[in-house]
Each structure stands twice: as C-alpha cells, then as structure tokens.
Amino acid sequence: MQVSMADLPLHDQPNDHDDFADADRGFVARLTPGVVTAADGRVVWDSDAYAFLEEECPGTAHPGLWRQGRLCARQGLYEVTGGVYQVRGLDLSNMTLVEGDTGVVVVDPLLSVECAEAALGLYRRHRGDRPVTGVIYTHAHVDHFGGVRGVTGGGVPILAPAGFMEHAVTEHVYAGPAITRRAVYMYGQALDRSPYGQIGAGLGMATSTGTVSLLPPTLCVGRTGQEEVVDGVRIVFQLTPGAEAPAETNFLLPDHRALCLAENATHNQHTLLPLRGSAVRDARAWARHLTETISLFGERADVAFASHHWPTWGADALTRFLTQQRDLYAYLHDQTVRLMNKGLTGPEIAETLRLPPPLERAWHARGFHGSLSHDVKAVYQRYLGWFDGNPAHLWEHPPRESAIRYVECLGGGAAVVVLAKGYIGDGDLRFAAQLLNHAVFADEGNKEARDLLADVYTRLGYGAENGTWRNFYLTGARELTDGIAPAVTASAGPDLAQALGVDQIFDSIAIRVHGPRAWNERLSIDWHLTDLGERHRTTLSNGAFVHQADPPDEPVDLTLRLTKAQLVGLLAGRGVEGVEREGSIGALQRLVAVLDDPRPDFPIVTP
Ligand SMILES: [Zn+2]
Numbered sequence: 033m034q035v036s037m038a039d040l041p042l043h044d045q046p047n048d049h050d051d052f053a054d055a056d057r058g059f060v061a062r063l064t065p066g067v068v069t070a071a072d073g074r075v076v077w078d079s080d081a082y083a084f085l086e087e088e089c090p091g092t093a094h095p096g097l098w099r100q101g102r103l104c105a106r107q108g109l110y111e112v113t114g115g116v117y118q119v120r121g122l123d124l125s126n127m128t129l130v131e132g133d134t135g136v137v138v139v140d141p142l143l144s145v146e147c148a149e150a151a152l153g154l155y156r157r158h159r160g161d162r163p164v165t166g167v168i169y170t171h172a173h174v175d176h177f178g179g180v181r182g183v184t185g186g187g188v189p190i191l192a193p194a195g196f197m198e199h200a201v202t203e204h205v206y207a208g209p210a211i212t213r214r215a216v217y218m219y220g221q222a223l224d225r226s227p228y229g230q231i232g233a234g235l236g237m238a239t240s241t242g243t244v245s246l247l248p249p250t251l252c253v254g255r256t257g258q259e260e261v262v263d264g265v266r267i268v269f270q271l272t273p274g275a276e277a278p279a280e281t282n283f284l285l286p287d288h289r290a291l292c293l294a295e296n297a298t299h300n301q302h303t304l305l306p307l308r309g310s311a312v313r314d315a316r317a318w319a320r321h322l323t324e325t326i327s328l329f330g331e332r333a334d335v336a337f338a339s340h341h342w343p344t345w346g347a348d349a350l351t352r353f354l355t356q357q358r359d360l361y362a363y364l365h366d367q368t369v370r371l372m373n374k375g376l377t378g379p380e381i382a383e384t385l386r387l388p389p390p391l392e393r394a395w396h397a398r399g400f401h402g403s404l405s406h407d408v409k410a411v412y413q414r415y416l417g418w419f420d421g422n423p424a425h426l427w428e429h430p431p432r433e434s435a436i437r438y439v440e441c442l443g444g445g446a447a448v449v450v451l452a453k454g455y456i457g458d459g460d461l462r463f464a465a466q467l468l469n470h471a472v473f474a475d476e477g478n479k480e481a482r483d484l485l486a487d488v489y490t491r492l493g494y495g496a497e498n499g500t501w502r503n504f505y506l507t508g509a510r511e512l513t514d515g516i517a518p519a520v521t522a523s524a525g526p527d528l529a530q531a532l533g534v535d536q537i538f539d540s541i542a543i544r545v546h547g548p549r550a551w552n553e554r555l556s557i558d559w560h561l562t563d564l565g566e567r568h569r570t571t572l573s574n575g576a577f578v579h580q581a582d583p584p585d586e587p588v589d590l591t592l593r594l595t596k597a598q599l600v601g602l603l604a605g606r607g608v609e610g611v612e613r614e615g616s617i618g619a620l621q622r623l624v625a626v627l628d629d630p631r632p633d634f635p636i637v638t639p
Pocket of ligand 1: 125173175176295339340
C-alpha cells in the first residue's frame with residue numbers, strides 16, 4: 033500500500049512549485065502561538081500541532097496527502113491583492129477581509145466564534161482597528177457562518193444567497209445527530225495530530241471545536257448579476273445553487289479585479305457526497321455554474337480566491353484552473369452516466385473510470401477531499417439510488433445477520449482470520465477488510481479479528497490519498513481497539529435554535545416520535561405564536577406527527593399561546609411556565625412521552 037512521491041504522476045509538474053509559492057504569497061504574519069482557546073481555557077484550534085508536516089513524508093502517509101496537509105497547515109494573514117486579505121489556517125475554512133471606505137467587510141467568518149475573533153484580531157493588529165461594516169456568507173455550510181458573532185454583534189449589512197437560512201439549519205434539524213457522529217470519522221476528530229494520525233481533511237486541516245453562532249442575513253442575493261455596494265466596496269454576484277451547496281454564490285470585486293469562488297473551485301477534487309452524509313450534490317450543475325463563472329468574470333479578474341485553500345494569480349493560471357475544475361465535474365458526471373447507461377453499477381464505474389491525464393496530473397483535481405471513487409458513486413446515487421437493479425441485492429440480510437451466515441459458511445471466526453491473513457499477505461487489504469468485518473459483526477468479542485481488522489484499517493489509512501478516507505480508516509481502527517470515545521465537536525449556541533422556522537421546529541419534533549410507541553395515540557394541539565401572529569396545528573395519529581399552518585376552526589385537545597422563544601424553550605425541556613393554555617395539558621404530556629432521543633455515540637465498526 034505504500035506510495036512514494038515517484039509513483040505520483042506529478043513529481044515534476046510546474047504547478048508543484050506554484051502551489052507553495054501561491055500559498056506563501058502575500059504573507060503578512062502568523063498568529064503566534066497558533067492556538068485558539070475558549071473562555072474556559074479549552075483549546076478549540078491548534079495549528080501548531082501540525083508542525084511535524086514540515087518533515088519528510090514518512091511511510092505512514094500518502095505523499096500527496098502529506099503535501100496537501102503541509103499546504104493547508106500554513107497559517108496567518110495574507111494579502112490577496114490591494115485591500116483584500118485572507119486569514120488562512122485558523123479553521124477548516126478561510127476568512128476573507130475586504131477593506132471599505134470606513135471599515136472592513138468580512139467574507140465567511142469561519143466555523144466558531146473563538147476562531148473568528150482570533151482571525152479578526154490578527155488582521156487588526158496588522159491593518160489597524162477597522163470596524164466590521166458588513167458580512168457576506170458565500171454559502172450555507174457552518175464553516176462559513178458559524179463564527180459570525182466573533183466579528184460582529186449585528187447592525188451591519190449581512191449578505192447571503194437566496195435560501196441561505198433554510199439550508200443553514202436544515203442539516204442540524206433533520207440528520208444532525210447522525211452527521212455529527214459520522215463527522216467524527218470524516219474529520220478524524222478523535223485522532224492525534226501526528227504522522228500516525230490526523231494530517232488533515234484535504235479541504236483544510238480540521239474543524240474547530242468552539243461555539244457556533246448565526247446572525248440572519250439582512251440582504252438576500254437573489255439573482256446572478258445582482259450588484260451591491262457595501263462600505264464603498266462594489267460586489268457583483270453569481271448564484272451557484274445546487275453545486276457545492278444548495279445556496280451558494282460566487283462574486284467579483286470589479287474594482288479589485290478579484291474573484292471569489294466560494295467553495296465551487298478549490299485546490300482539490302471536491303466531494304459530491306461528503307462521507308459524513310448529506311444530500312447528494314449535482315456535478316452537472318456544478319460544471320455549468322463554472323462555465324458561467326468563466327464567461328462572466330474570467331476576463332475581469334487578475335486573481336481568484338476561495339473560502340478554502342490559497343488563491344490563484346494571473347489570467348492564464350486562473351483560466352487553466354477554472355477550466356480544469358469545470359471539466360473535472362463535467363467529466364465525472366457525463367462518464368458516470370454514460371457507463372451507467374451501459375449497465376455498470378456504481379462500484380464498477382468507480383473501478384473502471386480514470387480521469388484524462390491532464391486532469392490526473394493537476395494537483396487541484398486530485399482526490400484529497402472528494403475522490404473519483406466516491407464521487408462516481410454519488411453521481412450514480414443521484415440518478416438511480418441505492419439499488420443496482422440486481423434482485424440479489426433487493427432483500428439482503430442486514431450486516432450482522434449476513435455476517436453470522438458468512439462466518440458460518442467459512443468455517444467460523446478463527447478460520448476467517450486465517451483466510452484474511454492470506455489476503456493480507458497477497459496485499460489485498462480491501463478484501464481482508466471485508467472478511468474481517470464479517471468476523472467482527474458476527475462476534476464482536478472476536479479479539480483476534482478485531483485487532484487484525486484494526487491493523488488492516490490502519491494500513492489502508494496510511495495508504496489513502498484522500499484525507500477523509502484516511503480519517504475514516506484510522507478512526508475505525510481506533511474504535512476497534514479502544515472503543516468509542518466521546519469526541520469534542522463544535523457546539524451550537526442559542527442562535528441556531530432561534531433561527532429555525534416554526535415548521536422546522538415541528539419537523540424536528542416529528543422525527544423524534546417513536547413510531548410504534550405512538551401507534552395508538554391520537555391528539556391535536558393548536559399553537560398560537562403570539563410574537564409572530566401565527567397559528568399552527570399539530571396532530572399525532574398513526575405514529576405520524578404532522579403540522580399545518582393556518583388551520584381551520586375545529587376543536588382540539590389543547591391550545592397553547594406562547595412566543596417562539598417559549599416554543600424553543602419547551603423543546604429544550606424548559607417546561608410550560610408562563611405559557612397560556614386552554615384544554616388538557618395531558619395532550620402535551622402524551623406527546624412528550626412518545627418522543628425518542630438520538631444516540632450520539634452509535635457504533636459504526638461493530639454491530
Ligand atoms: Zn467549507
């Protein structure tokens with residue numbers, strides 16, 4: 033599994049040097065020490081922990097990922113062009129600062145408040161104590177808005193693409209707990225930072241673990257070509273919905289000849305389906321948006337920067353970069369669909385498809401975060417879903433039941449370990465992992481199988497070019513050996529619950545109803561939101577909790593008059609104190625009695 037630099041087709045590419053030169057260009061100063069702490073002293077970000085990446089790549093890492101880690105671990109304040117700065121390496125994402133007439137406009141205030149404060153402080157130490165006069169969220173992912181209260185308390189224009197608020201909170205409402213657990217794997221949050229552990233996620237080093245905030249936008253960017261002026265800074269927007277995020281925008285700063293690519297073109301092949309889980313993204317839309325970017329802005333910019341990685345300077349380099357990124361997503365889409373229409377399934381296409389050599393040689397198209405393998409499967413999923421059409425796969429036993437039967441057929445757990453060792457000896461770690469996974473799922477007390485599987489995962493992790501694959505493998509190995517340790521993740525401040533729409537609040541209750549326990553319940557509650565002047569009705573029947581706005585006049589079991597804040601408080605278990613009510617409070621108690629809690633530490637590598 034070991035890969036040396038010489039195996040990569042990239043060794044002597046001119047852009048090898050260019051990436052390091054670009055990542056260092058415009059350097060002003062580092063944050064020293066490179067550590068950000070919360071008010072209670074807890075470390076929420078530590079860029080110094082990655083100093084080891086300056087050493088030679090050891091045998092425990094893929095040289096391409098090591099190189100990417102070395103580039104992403106660079107930290108500090110950088111000048112992009114006159115009046116435009118970036119703080120990089122103080123979170124997964126970048127903060128961009130555009131100087132205006134009286135202050136500075138912040139683009140994408142990182143993931144947590146503490147890191148955003150530190151980034152703005154670093155900027156101000158070198159550029160003066162400029163007030164923040166505006167904020168732009170390029171898109172609705174938390175690493176691009178969560179730190180906003182670290183740069184402003186509000187009262188300034190906050191610009192965001194149409195649909196921002198809905199999408200900013202959607203992941204937290206619905207699949208939040210499952211995604212949070214899987215993100216521990218994806219970002220390697222529980223792993224040591226070391227040549228044997230976490231060396232980044234391709235897109236950046238890691239996610240910070242501070243406090244997440246959210247201030248709602250005050251100005252909606254609703255169309256491509258929309259032009260706004262904030263603190264004297266002219267901005268021309270290009271909406272890119274459905275590419276990297278459902279609500280996202282690129283923009284040009286025409287007076288600076290600088291182009292912001294949000295997260296639509298970065299220095300890696302991006303992911304069409306993050307391994308932590310997400311709605312699948314649309315590679316076709318992604319490519320079309322980048323075509324439009326080139327035609328709208330290609331000749332009006334001398335530099336392009338994004339909210340991850342380092343900028344690209346010069347008309348030729350910029351055009352080549354954007355064109356190759358565009359072709360990358362177009363190729364992934366079109367070739368997957370072509371092969372799908374010949375009858376190949378996702379895993380078969382992933383094994384067959386190769387990128388054209390010029391894209392394979394381009395560092396920025398390599399699979400450090402997304403990968404050809406899982407992006408191809410994402411395209412397949414978008415069109416055809418989980419089922420490959422083969423009836424043998426229509427009604428398979430679930431993993432543990434299958435595993436028990438496989439192990440039985442193979443002669444028992446000890447025999448499976450022997451067989452697995454044979455495949456390991458032949459270098460087929462992929463199949464060894466499949467075999468040993470069956471042994472562990474059939475009997476999680478099979479220590480020999482567990483240890484050997486941990487070893488196989490470790491070796492697969494060390495060989496992985498993709499940062500998120502490495503993190504999945506190494507986290508799996510760790511949990512097989514040490515069990516599930518609670519991982520520290522960013523924590524949502526009160527803004528996020530307040531930002532929920534009333535319908536999203538009721539949706540978040542609906543997905544917690546324990547269906548079978550609620551089969552025989554029937555109840556209806558009217559909710560009069562006094563501060564919003566809204567009336568809502570919720571009904572529980574057949575285990576389904578459904579919600580209707582502006583309901584007809586009909587008798588219900590209970591009517592509650594309360595503010596949205598009280599509703600959020602009720603959800604957080606703060607009781608009905610101060611809530612005016614009419615009818616039977618028993619209806620609410622019966623509802624609460626059928627609510628189920630998510631499990632934040634569910635097992636993944638064991639049954
Ligand atoms: Zn991001």
